[in-house]
Amino acid sequence: MKNLFAISIVFVISLMSCNKGKPGTESTNETARKIAIKGKNLSIDSIKVNDSLKIDKNLTIKFQSKILVFPTIKNKSVLDSIYAPKEIRLEEYSKDNLTAALNLKMKEFYDEEKNSLQDFKPEFAQNWEKNSYMNLHSYNNNFLTIQYTVDGYTGGAHGYYFENYKVFDLQNNKTLQLSDIVANQDSKIWDLILMDNFIQNDGDKGQVEMLLVKRIPLNHNFYFDKENLYFLYNQYEITAYAAGTVLIKVPLSDIKLLLTDEFIKRQNL
Known part of the structure; x- marks a missing residue:
């Protein structure tokens, strides 16, 4: 990180x-x-x-x-x-x-x-x-992911x-939106999912202690692989400066019921 x-x-x-x-x-x-x-x-x-x-x-x-x-x-x-x-x-x-x-x-x-x-x-x-x-x-299954820093x-x-x-x-010549992946974006559900995985992902990084918000909202700074959906939060979005960037990894297997049918089929989930 x-x-x-x-x-x-x-x-x-x-x-x-x-x-x-x-x-x-x-x-x-x-x-x-x-x-x-x-x-x-x-x-x-x-x-x-x-x-x-x-x-x-x-x-x-x-x-x-x-x-x-x-x-x-x-x-x-x-x-x-x-x-x-x-x-x-x-x-x-x-x-x-x-x-x-x-x-x-x-x-x-x-x-x-x-x-x-x-x-x-x-x-x-x-x-x-x-x-x-x-x-x-990454470039997998005709999904091209670019990192900009x-x-x-x-x-x-x-x-x-x-x-x-x-x-x-x-494959479809378009920029992928979160709505192309996540069908159900109910904040009450995702607040719990993101907070839970943020805490689980923290390990010994100590980012949890620097959390500035009571809830972690979905954002559009995301990417995925075959197993996980990742959300990247930049400086001061959810944590203090000293925490650095925050990457929350959410297992696709845990959220399959919230995903779009097309994404599930495309990723063979």
Whole structure:
């Protein structure tokens, strides 16, 4: 479990002594692979940009971002949804277009920071950074799950961190919603299920002692495998900062009566 950082985003960058080099763009094959599922291949590649901006003798800003590329996915609505968390929307999601979009995001970040708070000159050396990543979490039974993370430090006592998941049904060309999995979302039932499994999952992590809420609501930050349905709660959603991210694992066998018939059939439950 990763430690979370509370949000403390204060963009204060001086225009003085600005010495920004040419943006560096790296195409990496660290996630490039082909996965054969029922005779169909899912090709995955990735693009990474990584650069830094020297603002002042005591302040350096770093930007790093990685996105995945899916050359075999052709459905426009699915692709729009895949890149929506990265705030990228294109007519064509080719590798070249995505590379250009990612470089533009980096340029916009630096321009915004330079123009926001121009008079800040730190008295001691600081390295600020903004990092965002897309990672393949899983691909099973034509369900593609992508993990999106954002972390960084931009001044203050500590940094920040977010983790989100989206599931895409490539068999039916759509973004999977919780309602596609859970037919009965009665809060009275799920409050008990989530709290019970939260306590059971806690082990020696001590997250239970840092609970901030009396009930744990269903959220839409979920994914699943053959045995469990998982819900991820980010900083301060249900627990204190020091608790970190909270992942609640719910066995599918325990909630089969609450699931949709289509999901049960698709997963052979």
